[in-house]
Structure formats: C-alpha cells, structure tokens
Amino acid sequence: MSAPERFLKRLNARRGEDPSWVAARRQAGAARFEALGFPTRRDEEWKYTDVRRIAEGDFALATDAEFDATRFDAQRLDIDAYRLVLVDGRFNPGLSELDGLPAGVSIEPLSQAIEANHEAVGGALGRLAGVDFSPFTALNTAFADEGAIVRLAAGTVVDKPIYLLMLSRANDQPVMSHPRVLVEAGARCEATIIEHYVGEPEAANFTNVVSEILLDRGAMIDHYKLQEASLADLHVASIHIEQGRDSRFNSFNLNLGGALVRNDLVTELNAEGAETHYNGLFFVQGRQHVDNHTLVNHNAPRTFSNENYKGILDDRAHGVFNGKVMVKRDSQQIEAYQNNANLLLSDRAEIDTKPELVIYADDVKCSHGATTGQLDENAVYALRTRGIDEPMARALLTLAFAGEVMEQVRLSAVAERVERAVAGRLPERFNLSDLVETAEAVQEA
Amino acid sequence: MLEVKDLHVTVEDKAILKGLDLTVNAGEVHAIMGPNGAGKSTLSAVIAGKEGYEVTQGTILFEGQDVLEMEIEERARAGLLLGFQYPIEIPGVKNIYLLKAALNAQREARGEGEIPAPEFMKLVREKSAQMQMDPSFLQRAVNEGFSGGEKKRNEILQMLVLEPKLAMLDEIDSGLDIDAMKIVAQGVNSLRSAGRAILLVTHYQRLLNHIEPDRVHVLVDGRIVKSGDKELALELEARGYEWVLEESVA
Numbered sequence: 001m002s003a004p005e006r007f008l009k010r011l012n013a014r015r016g017e018d019p020s021w022v023a024a025r026r027q028a029g030a031a032r033f034e035a036l037g038f039p040t041r042r043d044e045e046w047k048y049t050d051v052r053r054i055a056e057g058d059f060a061l062a063t064d065a066e067f068d069a070t071r072f073d074a075q076r077l078d079i080d081a082y083r084l085v086l087v088d089g090r091f092n093p094g095l096s097e098l099d100g101l102p103a104g105v106s107i108e109p110l111s112q113a114i115e116a117n118h119e120a121v122g123g124a125l126g127r128l129a130g131v132d133f134s135p136f137t138a139l140n141t142a143f144a145d146e147g148a149i150v151r152l153a154a155g156t157v158v159d160k161p162i163y164l165l166m167l168s169r170a171n172d173q174p175v176m177s178h179p180r181v182l183v184e185a186g187a188r189c190e191a192t193i194i195e196h197y198v199g200e201p202e203a204a205n206f207t208n209v210v211s212e213i214l215l216d217r218g219a220m221i222d223h224y225k226l227q228e229a230s231l232a233d234l235h236v237a238s239i240h241i242e243q244g245r246d247s248r249f250n251s252f253n254l255n256l257g258g259a260l261v262r263n264d265l266v267t268e269l270n271a272e273g274a275e276t277h278y279n280g281l282f283f284v285q286g287r288q289h290v291d292n293h294t295l296v297n298h299n300a301p302r303t304f305s306n307e308n309y310k311g312i313l314d315d316r317a318h319g320v321f322n323g324k325v326m327v328k329r330d331s332q333q334i335e336a337y338q339n340n341a342n343l344l345l346s347d348r349a350e351i352d353t354k355p356e357l358v359i360y361a362d363d364v365k366c367s368h369g370a371t372t373g374q375l376d377e378n379a380v381y382a383l384r385t386r387g388i389d390e391p392m393a394r395a396l397l398t399l400a401f402a403g404e405v406m407e408q409v410r411l412s413a414v415a416e417r418v419e420r421a422v423a424g425r426l427p428e429r430f431n432l433s434d435l436v437e438t439a440e441a442v443q444e445a
Numbered sequence: 446m447l448e449v450k451d452l453h454v455t456v457e458d459k460a461i462l463k464g465l466d467l468t469v470n471a472g473e474v475h476a477i478m479g480p481n482g483a484g485k486s487t488l489s490a491v492i493a494g495k496e497g498y499e500v501t502q503g504t505i506l507f508e509g510q511d512v513l514e515m516e517i518e519e520r521a522r523a524g525l526l527l528g529f530q531y532p533i534e535i536p537g538v539k540n541i542y543l544l545k546a547a548l549n550a551q552r553e554a555r556g557e558g559e560i561p562a563p564e565f566m567k568l569v570r571e572k573s574a575q576m577q578m579d580p581s582f583l584q585r586a587v588n589e590g591f592s593g594g595e596k597k598r599n600e601i602l603q604m605l606v607l608e609p610k611l612a613m614l615d616e617i618d619s620g621l622d623i624d625a626m627k628i629v630a631q632g633v634n635s636l637r638s639a640g641r642a643i644l645l646v647t648h649y650q651r652l653l654n655h656i657e658p659d660r661v662h663v664l665v666d667g668r669i670v671k672s673g674d675k676e677l678a679l680e681l682e683a684r685g686y687e688w689v690l691e692e693s694v695a
Binding site for chain 2: 376378379381382383384385386387388389390392396397399400401402403404437438439
C-alpha cells in the first residue's frame with residue numbers, strides 16, 4: 001500500500017455523514033493528495049525538508065478530546081481571551097471559553113458549522129488554500145472536520161484576544177490531526193488571533209493545519225502562531241492571508257518545539273494601502289528541523305511588506321528560511337523589506353537561507369539581506385569584564401538575539417512565555433529565567 | 446593592593462608599555478595622566494584582560510595574585526573592574542540582566558548564594574537613583590542608544606552595584622558635559638573607602654577637580670616618568686607634558 005493510500009484509508013474509516021459540500025471537498029482533497037503523493041526533496045519547495053518521517057508514519061485519528069484539567073492550566077497561556085480548544089484535533093467544549101462573545105463576533109468549531117450545514121463557510125473555505133497549494137493542504141482538505149471558524153462583522157473591535165489552543169497528547173498510537181482555521185475579518189475590524197500549539201512532552205503526533213485569514217478593507221489583525229509542540233511532534237502548517245485596501249496584518253511566527261516543522265506563510269496584498277509585517281523567531285536544538293517558507297505577493301500598487309526572521313540553532317539542528325517577495329508588473333510604488341538573521345551556536349548546526357525578490361515593476365523600494373553568524377565577541381568580552389563567565393555571557397547574548405524579535409510583540413503573555421522558554425533552554429545553571437522574572441518584577445514595581 | 450612591575454606590552458609587535466612600575470594601596474586614589482598614545486588605555490586593558498595585548502615582560506599582582514594568569518571574569522570576580530572609555534553596546538541584553546548576572550557571579554565566587562530578588566531590586570533602584578538614572582534604564586539594552594553621558598553614568602552604576610576592590614576608570618570624563626561630570630564624580634567619590642582603591646586614567650586635569658587624587662603619575666612613552674601629589678596635575682595642566690619628558694630624559 002502506498003503512503004497516500006495508507007493515510008487515506010483512515011478517511012474511509014471515518015464515521016458520520018457529511019453534507020454534500022463537505023463530501024465534495026473531501027473527495028477533491030483526497031484525489032489531489034493521492035495524485036500528488038508526499039513531496040520529496042526533488043521538489044524545489046521541499047529541497048531542504050525531508051518528510052519521510054511523516055510519510056512513513058502510521059497515524060490514527062483521535063476519538064475523544066479529554067485532557068487533564070490541571071495539566072491544561074500548565075500548558076495554556078495565562079491570558080484573558082475567547083478560547084477554543086482542540087485536543088488532538090477534537091473540540092473540547094469544557095476547556096473552551098466561548099461564552100459572552102460580543103456582538104459582531106462569531107467563533108465556532110468547524111464541526112458545528114458542518115453539522116449546521118453552513119454553506120457560507122463552505123464557500124469561503126479553500127478559496128485561499130486550494131488543494132493545489134501542497135500535498136499537505138490537499139491532505140488537510142480531505143480530512144478536516146474540526147477547527148475554528150472566526151467571523152468578525154465590519155467595524156468590530158474585539159476586546160480580548162481570540163485564542164485557538166491546539167493540544168497534542170502522549171498517545172499509545174500516534175495520531176494525526178488536520179485542523180482548519182478560517183478567519184473572516186470584516187471591514188475596519190480589529191482583532192488579535194493566537195494559534196498556540198503545545199502538548200505533553202512525550203507526544204509524538206502529526207499535526208497538519210491550514211489557516212485562511214481574510215482581511216476586508218481597513219481591517220487590522222495581529223496573528224500569533226506560537227508553536228511549542230513536543231520534541232517528537234511533527235508539524236506542518238500553512239497560513240494564507242488575503243488583504244484588502246488599507247488593511248494591516250502583523251504576523252508573529254514563533255517556533256520553539258517540534259521534531260520536524262514546516263510553516264508556509266502566504267500573503268496576497270490585493271489592494272492599495274495593504275500592509276503586512278512578518279516577524280519570525282525559531283530556536284532549535286538537538287536534531288530539530290524547522291523550515292519557514294514565506295511569500296508576499298504585491299498584487300497592487302502602494303502596498304507594503306516588512307519581514308524580519310531570526311533563527312537560533314544549536315547542536316545538530318537544521319533550519320530553513322525561504323522568503324520570497326513577488327512584485328507584479330503594475331504594482332508600482334510598493335515597499336518590500338526583508339531580513340533574515342541566524343545565530344549558530346554549534347559547528348554542526350545548519351541553516352539554509354534563501355531570500356528571493358522577484359520584481360516586475362520599476363518604481364519600487366525593496367531591500368533584503370541574510371546574515372548568519374556567531375555572537376559578537378566584543379560583547380562577550382564586555383560581559384566577562386563584569387565577572388560573567390563565558391558560557392553565561394553567550395547565553396545572555398543568545399537571549400538578547402531573540403529579544404530583538406520579541407520587542408515587537410505586543411501581547412506580553414506571549415513575549416514573556418517565549419523569553420522564558422528561550423531562557424529555559426539555555427543551561428539551567430545560568431538561571432536566566434530568574435533574570436527574566438526579576439526584570440518583569442522591576443518593571444511592574 | 447595592585448603591584449605592577451617592569452611591565453612591557455606589545456600590540457601587534459609594537460612596543461606600547463616599556464617597563465612600567467606602579468603600586469596602588471587600598472584606600473588610595475591614583476590618577477594616571479599622559480599625552481595621547483603614551484599607553485594609558487593599554488595599561489587598564491591589560492589589567493582587565495583584553496585580548497590582543499602581549500605581555501613580554503613584567504608582572505601584575507593584585508592582592509598577591511598573579512593577574513596575568515587569571516581569566517577575564519576571574520579578575521572581575523576578584524574585585525578588579527574596568528570602566529570603559531567607550532562602553533560597548535550590547536543590543537538586547539537588558540541592564541538589569543547584566544547587573545544581576547554579574548553580581549551573582551561575584552557572590553558565587555565568594556561562596557555566597559544568589560542575591561534575594563527584593564534585596565537586589567532595592568539595591569539597583571537606590572544606585573540608579575544615585576546616578577540620576579530613571580529606573581526605565583534598567584529595562585533598556587546595555588548602552589544601546591545611550592548618549593555619551595548616559596553610557597558613562599551606566600559604567601559607574603555597574604561599579605556601585607558590584608563594589609570592586611579596585612575600580613579602574615579609563616577616560617571616564619571624555620565626552621561628558623559639566624552636569625554629567627558632576628554626577629559621575631559624585632558616584633566615584635562615593636566609592637572611596639579605606640578598603641578600596643581607584644585608578645583614574647585621564648588626559649585632562651579637569652576630572653581631578655571633582656575627584657581628588659592621592660597620587661598623580663605621568664605616563665609618557667610607555668613608562669611612568671614622574672609621580673607626585675595632586676599639585677602635579679595642576680602643573681601639567683598649566684605647562685603641558687613636554688617639560689616632564691625633558692626632565693626625565695635629562
């Protein structure tokens with residue numbers, strides 16, 4: 001049995017009746033996935049990322065969504081938010097908090113939309129993330145039966161973040177989940193959306209998520225992806241964004257966990273004044289592999305993009321950054337900036353970085369750059385002259401490197417979480433977590 | 446406390462210090478003056494342990510310990526601290542991280558435990574107030590975007606928190622306006638104590654109006670050619686360095 005067949009047989013074993021629009025989508029996804037198969041390193045888009053660990057795996061589908069409440073509290077972000085929780089891809093209403101949504105805000109699990117035969121949702125799903133985008137998008141389309149459908153009416157300013165929490169459990173038999181996120185942000189609305197991937201330390205599951213985010217005229221969305229999966233989890237995600245006139249999107253793509261991680265971020269800047277900011281940070285150790293592919297399509301004049309991705313790589317970890325900016329022929333007076341900086345903490349860590357600018361217009365302001373290096377030896381010296389030993393000095397400077405991305409983060413719960421996670425990954429005896437806590441305490445006092 | 450004997454140092458095969466002798470006792474404030482290129486900054490950099498300086502001859506003892514055998518951080522932990530002429534910017538490392546990590550490293554070297562958080566917070570607030578630095582400075586990256594005066598105040602703040610036995614201040618007065626000079630001098634003067642020594646390296650006498658030295662040394666062409674009390678500094682200010690050089694040759 002081929003790998004696609006082995007995956008798709010789980011689909012056939014699913015129970016339940018789908019409305020016709022869902023069934024049609026599944027069929028299309030399955031057919032496309034079967035035709036494409038899993039990508040190999042011969043595919044240019046997958047040149048540096050080997051997905052055999054996924055293709056050769058045998059993943060079941062979770063049948064329940066139970067999660068220990070005490071452990072849940074330790075995993076979740078401590079923020080006041082509208083919260084939707086999936087456990088191994090299944091909706092957990094008990095852990096979710098979706099009561100008291102303000103007028104103009106709708107957040108529902110995909111399963112409910114399907115059950116309610118909500119065809120408007122069906123019309124929007126897959127418009128940005130088609131089955132041709134990648135085999136994983138096709139696979140997701142075949143399986144997706146859970147996720148989050150977020151709809152914000154025009155002019156809505158959402159008072160609290162919308163927090164989508166995806167938990168991965170330590171299962172006897174690894175499972176796969178194919179969550180689907182759809183955000184339709186009406187004109188001039190403002191919201192913060194968090195996709196948080198976290199799980200039990202022993203979890204070894206495969207998550208394959210597809211998110212589609214549509215920003216109507218003047219909408220402003222801050223989007224956080226915080227990926228803290230276990231070190232054995234396999235994680236593939238694509239996030240597709242479409243922006244209307246004068247809309248603004250801030251992306252924070254923060255990756256700390258996972259054995260094998262691939263993120264695709266694709267933005268269509270479709271009308272004048274649309275603006276996107278891509279901020280990325282990853283920190284990999286051991287044999288972790290994180291691949292970030294980003295694309296911004298400047299489809300209209302006077303659009304703006306700014307990208308800043310940073311990677312920290314230790315041990316034998318492997319990172320990939322492939323950032324592409326495409327400026328169409330009539331997209332004059334656009335601005336596009338891109339920067340990728342990587343810090344190698346070990347001789348055996350590896351980064352493949354490929355910034356790409358493809359410009360067909362002539363009146364544009366663009367720049368890009370990629371740097372890969374070690375820590376600033378003058379700074380190491382300066383810290384040592386204060387009595388800080390060399391490993392500690394290097395740890396502090398590593399934390400500082402990450403800090404430059406984290407400074408842009410407006411949600412302090414996320415910034416603190418990441419700062420502590422980075423500090424916590426550096427040797428324990430440095431007790432950097434204590435420094436971070438002290439700094440927070442002084443700030444608050 | 447500090448004993449430098451017959452110190453010869455080369456930088457990229459060029460001789461900079463050529464047999465320098467200096468003794469600084471606890472409780473004293475010494476000033477080393479001299480024309481540009483005499484080797485003033487080299488002396489403090491060698492004592493602090495900066496790379497790129499080769500000691501070809503001579504010894505440096507600090508409280509009887511051979512400084513040249515010690516790692517950079519060991520020197521600091523033993524109580525030897527250098528305030529830089531050009532403080533280094535360390536993007537992303539918050540001042541408070543540096544202060545706490547440095548203080549704890551020192552305490553650890555002395556066999557003490559980490560400083561309790563409330564005590565530390567009280568200490569840094571008090572000392573930053575003394576240096577007229579807003580507490581928000583503590584959250585800012587070390588020296589990043591600081592003005593010249595702020596950088597120098599920050600160097601002294603580190604001294605106040607870390608309380609070295611020997612504070613070496615390299616051209617701490619350069620780039621300071623008169624108000625900043627007063628704040629810096631006040632900080633340095635508050636460090637004066639019977640158990641502590643201060644070594645000022647300076648080009649101008651002006652600093653010594655604010656921080657009165659016990660001894661003044663003139664460093665010319667890699668050697669100390671004349672030593673005296675604070676009157677010597679005034680004389681240098683009035684007459685320049687030429688006469689000292691002539692006198693030493695004669």
